[in-house]
Amino acid sequence: xxxxxxxxxxxxxxxxxxxxxxxxxxxxxxxxxxxxxxxxxxxxxxxxxxxxxxxxxxxxxxxxxxxxxxxxxxxxxxxxxxxxxxxxxxxxxxxxxxxxxxxxxxxxxxxxxxxxxxxxxxxxxxxxxxxxxxxxxxxxxxxxxxxxxxxxxxxxxxxxxxxxxxxxxxxxxxxxxxxxxxxxxxxxxxxxxxxxxxxxxxxxxxxxxxxxxxxxxxxxxxxxxxxxxxxxxxxxxxxxxxxxxxxxxxxxxxxxxxxxxxxxxxxxxxxxxxxxxxxxxxxxxxxxxxxxxxxxxxxxxxxxxxxxxxxxxxxxxxxxxxxxxxxxxxxxxxxxxxxxxxxxxxxxxxxxxxxxxxxxxxxxxxxxxxxxxxxxxxxxxxxxxxxxxxxxxxxxxxxxxxxxxxxxxxxxxxxxxxxx
Numbered sequence: 001x002x003x004x005x006x007x008x009x010x011x012x013x014x015x016x017x018x019x020x021x022x023x024x025x026x027x028x029x030x031x032x033x034x035x036x037x038x039x040x041x042x043x044x045x046x047x048x049x050x051x052x053x054x055x056x057x058x059x060x061x062x063x064x065x066x067x068x069x070x071x072x073x074x075x076x077x078x079x080x081x082x083x084x085x086x087x088x089x090x091x092x093x094x095x096x097x098x099x100x101x102x103x104x105x106x107x108x109x110x111x112x113x114x115x116x117x118x119x120x121x122x123x124x125x126x127x128x129x130x131x132x133x134x135x136x137x138x139x140x141x142x143x144x145x146x147x148x149x150x151x152x153x154x155x156x157x158x159x160x161x162x163x164x165x166x167x168x169x170x171x172x173x174x175x176x177x178x179x180x181x182x183x184x185x186x187x188x189x190x191x192x193x194x195x196x197x198x199x200x201x202x203x204x205x206x207x208x209x210x211x212x213x214x215x216x217x218x219x220x221x222x223x224x225x226x227x228x229x230x231x232x233x234x235x236x237x238x239x240x241x242x243x244x245x246x247x248x249x250x251x252x253x254x255x256x257x258x259x260x261x262x263x264x265x266x267x268x269x270x271x272x273x274x275x276x277x278x279x280x281x282x283x284x285x286x287x288x289x290x291x292x293x294x295x296x297x298x299x300x301x302x303x304x305x306x307x308x309x310x311x312x313x314x315x316x317x318x319x320x321x322x323x324x325x326x327x328x329x330x331x332x333x334x335x336x337x338x339x340x341x342x343x344x345x346x347x348x349x350x351x352x353x354x355x356x357x358x359x360x361x362x363x364x365x366x367x368x369x370x371x372x373x374x375x376x377x378x379x380x381x382x383x384x385x386x387x388x389x390x391x392x393x394x395x396x397x398x399x400x401x402x403x404x405x406x407x408x409x410x411x412x413x414x415x416x417x418x419x420x
Contacts, residue, residue: 013276123260126222129195171405185210195222199228201411224246226249234354246264259313266318279291334391343414357413364393
């Protein structure tokens, strides 16, 4: 029986003996079965050492199944959850889930902080901040970045937690009035952060606000792009205002942080201490491109075993590149794949924008909407994008004042037609 392919380092997996799965992986699988009654109900395990054939029979866990079963299915007694929340031993967050409804995620107190610390230690750039106090500002969808209510005007001190300031009070940065940007920029200057973290579109618009006000924030050494997929356009605009290192930190509310690397360098690595990540070959026509299946590590509340995230990664000689959600990738009729990276390369060298979205509106028709300070040459832009899409595609470009996010506050860069 062939082994499952993992993105983790060999040292993270532990020793391997014959047909048996690596020791550290088996240890985690047994702990997850012990901590959550859900998995024994889905697939009972024997007491003998696990071999690969048995491990592969453990059914994949999907986001849809978590939503349908509900978070209580991970616990022996739902009162245990209620008591844990009341006593602040447990915390909860909501994430977008599926079309069936939002997903409630239960985590033990301090779990996310530990996840973040481990992620920092796995990054040569962020490791400096893993074990010392530092100042950070966060600008992201409110539901993703904190428990702050988006409908209340929290004063500055109430948005300052352990050296971190949460800058925005609502989601959709295109809807922020100039007075809101005035406040955000002022708080950024007052905090003097070493690190800024946020959704790439939010940070791109922060860069616009900073440049318009003629402000510099020399304290910033690192900008972390997370919560959403970044375009090279976002990266360039951010670095114009904050000439610092850019880090790509990838994960999800339910699974934690999974990959970290320098942004746009294709050198992301697995955060070994946070999760085991299986690589499932995706399409035979696309070499070294995989679906990822996650097993969380050292997690007590709602541990995930063989969780199918729906995300796609590409393996390169330098490391991994996160391609994004499977539903957000486009396949040409010849079977070749088009991603955000391909769109970035197709944009003319003179093109500059704060944000864009390429949307398929018909079989061969696409709309390219962008937010920029000036109208650009649409003929060159449309021709360049049509060429990379191929198949006789027709592209119409539109300059917009704003591009609304999804209800979650997150943005899409590439939106092909839904395949039913």
